[in-house]
Amino acid sequence: MTDVVEPLLAATIRTAVPLALAALGELLVERTGLINIGLEGAILAGALGALVGASGHGVALGFASAMVAGMVVALLFVVFVVWIRADQIIAGTALTLLSMGATGTLYRAIYGSSGAALSIPTSAALPIPGLAALPVVGTALFSQPPITYLVYLLAPALAWWLASTHAGLALRAIGDRPDAAEAAGIAVDRVRSLAVLFSGALGGLAGGTLVLAQAGTFAEGMSAGRGFIAIAIVALGRWTPLGVIGGALLFGAASALQFAFQAMGWNAPYQVFLAVPYLLTLAALAGAVGRARAPASLGQALEPRR
């Protein structure tokens, strides 16, 4: 029994981590009423950043570069959407396209158009003494690359921050009634910008995780829609940090299960399994019928600047 559950659990967590990172960042953004469609672009930029940063410099610098690369994309979102007040959906889509084109171009320019797979240092599993020895869940949950532990800490931290600080209250208020927040003295644009940059950093880390803790290399378009899946996870998780973790685990499990099914001899074409995350996203979005729980100003056009 353990030899089925353990690898399944490990695979679930593995898949869930980048999704959770991206979704936690997007959660804060959406709680301010914005939707960052450029998140996919941030993840991809982070992936390339990780490759560039880690080549010859180690994993830590790889993750740092990933974060910075993601924040660059986020900064562009801030400029176009928060400063210039361009339409956030179109600008976000354009930024994702921009990132796809730029990462592809930069990758080929730096590493040659043959795109040979390179070897870069990867982030090894770091067992937590004691916890890693637990039966069944020990290795799966507590013998993971350090980035996983970041997720374990980040989710409850964000939950506490949202509920128990004035800053968290302010952020939530912006998502419901931005004019009320402004009249109460809150710098609405500044908070939104910071939230977007935060989501860029986490999105970049997600991309870095794909490269440094999973694939071990970069491939064009490797984010494969995870940014959009993260947006679905935020809705599925009812815009709360712990709900987001639950949603990420759900997607992780669905991914992991396909290997189990294949191992058990289900001979569906492999493309079906590849399509599962996207089908699940559609189902999740349709099922997130508690739209009453969405931040009231989500997706609405921003008020004109003074």
Place this chain on the structure above:
Amino acid sequence: MKRGAHTRTSRRASVAWELAQAGVVLLAIVGTTALLLAAGGYAVDSGLAALWRGSMGSWYAFTSATLVRAIPLMLTGVSVAIAFRAGVLNIGAEGQLLAGAAAAAAVALSLDGLPAVSVIVFALAASALGGAGWASIAAFLRARFGVLEVISTIMLNFIALHAVSYLVRGPLQEPTHVYPQSSTIGDAIHLPRIAGAGRLHIGLLLAVGASVVAGWVLRRTAAGFRLIAAGESPSAATSAGGIDVMITTTLTFFVSGALAGLAGGVEVLGVTFALYENISPGYGYTAIAVALLARLDPWRVAATALLFGGLEAGAGAMQRDAGVPSTLVTVIEAALILAVVAVGALRRRSSVPDAATGPIAA
């Protein structure tokens, strides 16, 4: 109100103004390309020369590289333009194109013994239905569950990709089962070429026709007016106009999908003659730039589709001859979209309210 102080022209539709704007755009594109080439350490002059050569440098390049690419771009451009105009953010033209291509290939390959013209007609009709059907999934999710179509259509793009991958390795695969592609479509069922124009085929007429008809519908018919009103202000359209916004936008979604599907069918019957992965180099995404640059006007889409057709044709030459990655063109297109929405936003801020303007980009 001052009378006769100065009369502003009703619509800035004068030909001179349009040409001037087109000129500015072209300059901007050339300038951006040069900048990016320089930033990437590529030779700017040979890069730009290759861009020109590949797109407009010869009659053959113009007809068989630029115009051929302009056809699917025109169809998907109109598809995206009318959707955006109605407030439906259909980012799924790529998936709808693939669905249409698959449908066209399936029909073309299975209808034996019928006259070629009928097969072509049925295949194209199937492609439109396939695209509309693919779009209807997102339309349904939007209408019934309020799912943001931006996300659902992108998800469907990915699903379509995998579906085509499955089809060309499974049910539609060519008989020797070696290559991931369908059988080749018989010569009789190819879209006839236009004499003296290289690889250019009569799909051009379909594309131009779609652009003309769509523009006319928007300007002159009640249905088109409903579409515009629903996109401008769903609340006013409902309250003041008695318009059923849900029905209007859903129908628009179908038509948009049908046009994108048709693009796929036209590509299969006119250019690729088989179904395989990567039959679209991202036409559905480029279409967004095409539509926005045309300010969501189907008539202008004909021109912007030509522009982007040239860009993509030139990009191929740039890669072959000057070693510039073709992904650079995606960067240029994305930068163009950003420029258009930024200009639109800045214009709204300085509020020039005299002439009637359109949504989003104008």
Place this chain on the structure above:
Amino acid sequence: MTLPHSHDAPVALALRGIDKRYGNVQALSAATLEVRPGTVHALLGENGAGKSTLMRIAYGLERADAGTLLVWNDRVRVTSPAEAIAQGIGMVHQHFTLVPAMTVAENIALGGKGRLDLAHVARRVDELSTLTGFALDPNARVEALPVGAQQRVEIAKALMHAARILILDEPTAVLAPNESTELLRWVRVYADAGNAAVLITHKLREALGVADEVTVLRRGRTVLTAQRDEVTSDALTSAMIGEELLSARPRSIGKVSRSRSSVEVVFRADRLTLSDTTGIVRLRDATFEINAGEIVGIAAVEGNGQRELLRALAGRLGPTSGVLAHPPAVGFVPEDRHHDAVLLNRSLSENVALRGAGARRGMIDWDAVSAQTERLMLEYDVRAESANLAMRALSGGNQQKLVLARELALESSSEQALVVENATRGLDVRATAEIHARLRTAAQNGAAIVLYSSDIDEVLLLATRAFVVFDRSVRELPLDRERIGQAMVGAT
């Protein structure tokens, strides 16, 4: 009660020489306002005079192009609400700035720093309750509170930050008459304690009742500043609307006498029950008839079901149960014009074509539509250079005139039915008078008009019959201001 009127007396709040321009419109021009401590200062002016703009500048929500701001005699720069709050300025907005889904305590805590201790906030709220005499429940959700209570939360928010200068923007617009009296009484007490209160209002009677000093703005300029007991009501009126328009004011009314001998029923309701979009019942068992040539005025405090009633009469909302008979096409002039009635970025012709667009088939003859639009513009005195102008380019008054023209124009006059909701809100006196005249003329020509205004005096000015909507029921009452006022709050 009033302090000595001296320029050397310290000011609590002073705005001097304020200019503000929006595009082509000069909203404020050398506007000046000086508020002394311990006073209630009424800022008067008709809609569009610039009162709100001036005070939004004081609160940091807008930035002046020129001018100075003094707070307690010190020159300061206020560029954001946070800075205004730090200076001890509080503002109670016309449209409440509360987060509906959050509790009273959370709303009041908004804008603080550091850790959020809601228990501590709740204790402060209780303290404030005793201090002000407001009954505030810290744990109540704002969206569940009645309008008067929500306004008290707005005020409490300002007081929580120790505001010594309180700006109230049209606070009585949403209150019933007795709630208004209570509020103004509280404002008086607040000022007597040494604070300063600025009362923005367009209601003369109200201002004179409570203010120590008054300032009148007209077209963005300060045209009069005086002690209350130094000016007459007429002097204030002429300052507010300008001498030359005095003759344009609507005279008190000769009511429409029906020229028809037979009575034609246009609207009929029989045990009508209506629900809003969330399914809550807003009107129950209403039974009434409205005839051609009548102007039925609806008097109600906001939120009592009149919104649903108006929309049902206009055919935009179906009955939950019961029967409502109305003509097939009823004109509707909704209160939120920009959101619900017009396409701002489209031309005037397209906006006229909007009516009936849902049912139209085939092609649109735009030449004919333009010609019709031009005719309407001429007939209704809509000042604009051409029918191809964007709706956005018209002034509020001209926009509303065109909307009214569109809603009245399409049927022959004997079949006209019109529902009008706060039609003159935000319009200046001339435009208001024109709209009133159109409505009366339409009724004289046989139209059945249902008119709602949150300004009870406008209702009384125009109506031939009055319905009061209170607590989900409709009653007809004679045109008696006092009885109607009492019925609006259920005090009969």
